[in-house]
Amino acid sequence: MEKIKILMLGESLDRFGGIVSVEKLIMAYAPAEIEIAHLATLPDGSTIRKILVFLQALVFLCSRLLTQEIDLVYIHVSERGSAFRQAITTTISWLFRKPVILHSHSADFHDFHTNLPRIIQIGLSWVFCKSNRFIVLSHSWKKFYVENLGLKPEQVIVLPNPVKFPSAIPQRIDTQKVILLFLGRIGERKGSFDLIYAFAAIPVAQKQNVELIIAGDGEGQRARDIVEKLNLSQYIKILDWVNELQRNELLEKANIFILPSYNEGLPMALLEAMSWGLPVITTPVGGIPELVISDKNGLLVNPGEIQQLTKAMQSLIENETLRLSLGNAAREAVSPFDISKYSARLGAIFRQCCEDKKV
Structure with a gap:
């Protein structure tokens, strides 16, 4: 041919x-x-x-x-x-x-x-x-x-x-430390700063065994400044843009993926996280609501709704069964991609x- x-x-x-x-x-x-x-x-x-x-x-x-x-x-x-x-x-x-x-x-x-x-x-x-x-x-x-x-x-x-579908994913059973992950351009549009403020509202007792990792290019220094101002440095890690290998390592050890964007097409980071069997917390913008169905393969919160975002994080942090159920459904949902x-x-x-x- x-x-x-x-x-x-x-x-x-x-x-x-x-x-x-x-x-x-x-x-x-x-x-x-x-x-x-x-x-x-x-x-x-x-x-x-x-x-x-x-x-x-x-x-x-x-x-x-x-x-x-x-x-x-x-x-x-x-x-x-x-x-x-x-x-x-x-x-x-x-x-x-x-x-x-x-x-x-x-x-x-x-x-x-x-x-x-x-x-x-x-x-x-x-x-x-x-x-x-x-x-x-x-x-x-x-x-x-x-x-x-x-x-x-x-x-x-x-x-x-x-999405490049990983052939095998971790079981994530009996997790001692819950890791929340954000990947993408750090800034207002992706809801990066909303995420930090929402995390700050989680009670201290619940934050003890939780870590939030934010990785990406953009306004990383502004994010670090907010973290320091809110005295959250022991809970939140801000990384620069990661390569494919580093990204996969983060997705492998994460328990929850969060992308509280204000506008989107259909974000690659979201698809990749779902392919790794991660439950996702995101917003019903762009093409996302055609893929993520709240309480079935993820959780949807409205853009800019800090309180909603906090509650969504809390529900997944404290409920491993829900995390695993939503994560398995998320992986199945993106298999056609x-x-x-x-x-x-x-x-x-x-x-x-x-x-x-x-x-």
Whole structure:
């Protein structure tokens, strides 16, 4: 079978975050008949470096399109600068009459879009509608893009993020110390500081055999300052961004995963935690309520509701049976998102998009 050559545009693979994790999984597990080349449109570094790398990416994209070396352009997009950068790459690919797949990972595109001037909203809608397929992370996001940007329902494909499923997980029975874990960008949007304040409200007697670990990039120093101010240093550990091996070690020893976000697409950290059989405490935002059902495979609390978050933590800290039950159900819930199944589905989307272009 002749290989389908894909040029995938997205963040530099050296960056941190869920989008990069998805990019790496897609490249590592691509079907045999799919050949993917990655083109970075956003590196780390200064604004000047970001502009230069993007301009270089445009030159490379045009050269590949001119020489007809690719069959399809596959673009990862988010909000703000990403939306504008990838609007340019999408338009160029469309002008060269190449099939384009846009893959949206945005957690708060709805807020970003609402605050744009009307003329820019129209421009982005026009560009997004030029894509042959538009991949979103949940049915709620599909509804948003169809209703607000004018994409056709048949154009938009719901494809939740993939997860590399661990073959074995710890039993977590008769736990002497309960470990709570947060993974992700430390900041307001992910509810990191809410989590610290909610933990502070747990009675001292219950905190004695509990540890909270918060790991990620972002506002780590601000989190440390809050921990010190609240005299919680003996209970809370703040780590920087962890690599895959370190992440798996944390997930293996954790008992509860917490992600009290205000906005989300469908967070990779949540899927990974569930695949490790962890009960999760999270919020009904983005695609999360389509996956997490409260009291069945996790607990849902409203964003910013500190008291709710405290009570949810207390209920799982004191009830091992509930932790194990929710954790087992969580692992089962994300089994359809295993990377091998995801890759087969994405490969089928690639093939269909190319075949449609030939007709």
